[in-house]
Amino acid sequence: MLSRQLKTLAFCFLAVMAFTSPRLLAQDDGFDFNSLIIDAELYIWNRISDALDLFRGGLAGGPALGAELALTEYAQLGAYASYEKGVAFPHFIFPFWLVDYYEKKEPFLEFHEGQYATASFGPWRKESFDDYSSNIDRHFPRHKWDVRIQLHAFILSAYATFRPTEFVDFLAGFVGWDPSGDDQRLDYVATRYPADQFGRGLCNILFGAFEIPVNIIRVTASEGDLPGLSKGLGLGLWRFVCREVVGVVELVTFPFGWQPIIQPEYIFPLNQNMSWRTQRPSFHKQY
Incomplete structure (x- = not known):
């Protein structure tokens, strides 16, 4: 069973190479390996998305x-x-x-x-x-x-x-045809960082619980014991839930290479004075 799955993934990767390499070479005189990898990730994502659309x-x-x-x-x-x-x-x-x-x-x-x-x-x-x-x-x-x-x-x-029409779209997608016109495309204007998003999402899931003690200690140090146990605990629980939810979203959508949804990106940032906030994800733009 595992061998069959590995063969399927290898076939998908080779198919992506065949369909994307000419476009990438035409786009630039040089060979853009990063764009090729992202295009491969988007190809796999589009097949998953087509399956979900059923x-x-x-x-x-x-x-x-x-x-x-x-x-x-x-x-x-x-x-x-x-x-x-x-x-x-x-x-x-x-x-x-x-x-x-x-x-x-x-x-x-x-x-x-x-x-x-x-x-x-x-x-x-x-x-x-x-x-x-x-x-x-x-x-x-x-x-x-x-x-x-x-x-x-x-x-x-x-x-x-x-939706049977989406089933046709799902099958056609394996050979690069998109009858429904709903596949995500590689934007050559946007510089994506899927590895950063993958690591960030994984860290948020694994270490999000540290938001609770971190906020209790921080509020206690600045406002006192009682605010630390009440306000600090409340902030910690809220930020813990936010990091867990955002971590899942970032992990399952990592091929898109979004900017961080939560700032600071990690629970223990180098800049300790950075304000904590959530924001709409967007691409790192390169003009």
């Missing part, structure tokens, strides 16, 4: 009752009525939601709200309003070829779907 889900709250099952738009069965407010998310792995938001500056959640009722059988559907545009923001997303299930039980509604 499934999506959603939750909603509000009075609702009914259910619906759809095997594409041409084979549907169900009926439900709802007056809900809900959200559909791109897939089921939370940290990866941030990638599109930070890379493409696009919203990754789809919201809906309002009163809606529908009944469906086969390709036929009857909705509470004849005007399609008045319905579109009142229910979970529906696409022509989706395999979808929805359950509406009193005050909670749930939605899950499998």
Whole structure:
């Protein structure tokens, strides 16, 4: 089993070399090995991202009752009525939601709200309003070829779907074709530091707990024992949670080489006077 996985990874790397080398050589007279490595990392990331895109889900709250099952738009069965407010998310792995938001500056959640009722059988559907545009923001997303299930039980509604079109995109991605146009591309203007981000994320996960004693000691030294045990403990717990969450995000998205989300980057910085803050990640730009 392990041998098969190693062969698969080797095949992916060779495929990346074949597809990216001509572009890199055309981009610059010299051979940019760093860009090649980052392109390889993005290739692997894009395959993971395409796999995640196969499934999506959603939750909603509000009075609702009914259910619906759809095997594409041409084979549907169900009926439900709802007056809900809900959200559909791109897939089921939370940290990866941030990638599109930070890379493409696009919203990754789809919201809906309002009163809606529908009944469906086969390709036929009857909705509470004849005007399609008045319905579109009142229910979970529906696409022509989706395999979808929805359950509406009193005050909670749930939605899950499998997208065959994304399965085609997933398979095509292995040979460098992107039918959905959603692959991340190497930006030659941006200088990325994926190794820095990987190490930073790992350190945040492993040593984030040290924020608790560090902040207790720091606040005690500057403000006294009681603030140290109260304010220092509170700050330490908050910063510990922040470092753990950010560490996971940075670790799983390390190919993008973002700037630090938390300053200082590490718990024990050389500059002890640096103020602690969180910021939106962005690329190290090179103009």
